[in-house]
Amino acid sequence: MELVARDADDMRAIGKSIAAHVEAGSLIMLSGPLGAGKTTFVQGLADGLGVTGRVTSPTFVISHVHRGNPDLVHVDAYRLENLDDVDALDLDTSLDESVTVIEWGKGKTDGLSDDRLEIDIVRSTGADTGEEPEDLLDDSPRTLTIRGTGVKSRALVEKLGS
Numbered sequence: 500m501e502l503v504a505r506d507a508d509d510m511r512a513i514g515k516s517i518a519a520h521v522e523a524g525s526l527i528m529l530s531g532p533l534g535a536g537k538t539t540f541v542q543g544l545a546d547g548l549g550v551t552g553r554v555t556s557p558t559f560v561i562s563h564v565h566r567g568n569p570d571l572v573h574v575d576a577y578r579l580e581n582l583d584d585v586d587a588l589d590l591d592t593s594l595d596e597s598v599t600v601i602e603w604g605k606g607k608t609d610g611l612s613d614d615r616l617e618i619d620i621v622r623s624t625g626a627d628t629g630e631e632p633e634d635l636l637d638d639s640p641r642t643l644t645i646r647g648t649g650v651k652s653r654a655l656v657e658k659l660g661s
């Protein structure tokens with residue numbers, strides 16, 4: 500299914516609405532270029548889960564754990580080069596008791612679970628959207644394509660669409 504986030508607040512609201520449908524063991528993988536709004540989505544998800552701590556991009560530390568019930572594990576896989584790097588994070592040990600959300604995980608962290616919510620975020624391009632890096636920060640629509648692999652995530656997508 501597709502959703503449009505008109506601005507950053509809208510993106511947070513979408514993240515928050517999805518938080519209502521996830522539980523310990525859920526895995527969400529976010530794709531999309533730098534500035535697409537992946538971390539902004541996670542801010543809304545975290546708000547909806549009521550976890551502690553401000554959500555920032557974990558690019559340099561790779562992973563943040565926000566305590567809550569369940570915990571939110573927020574990973575940026577951008578710097579992970581291979582499956583050994585992924586293994587070293589030991590995400591499979593926290594997966595069952597946490598909600599795990601991974602930026603840039605495609606092709607790297609898919610093996611963590613057969614049941615994943617995969618969200619691809621694209622930023623519209625066009626004459627009025629600007630092409631300079633700083634323009635990325637301006638509010639402009641993002642399109643989210645949401646796909647579930649596995650029974651639980653497919654059911655989640657159905658609920659979002661209804």
Ligand SMILES: Nc1ncnc2c1ncn2[C@@H]1O[C@H](COP(=O)(O)OP(=O)(O)O)[C@@H](O)[C@H]1O
Pocket residue numbers: 504505506507508509510531532533534535536537538539540556602635636637638639640641
């Ligand atoms: N529709 C939108 N959805 C999400 N973020 C948006 C939107 N419009 C503008 N923005 C801005 O774009 C930036 C997205 O940054 P961020 O969420 O860190 O991206 P990423 O994690 O994908 O690199 C933020 O500054 C946010 O305010």
Ligand SMILES: [Mg+2]
Pocket residue numbers: 537538556557575602
């Ligand atoms: Mg980010």
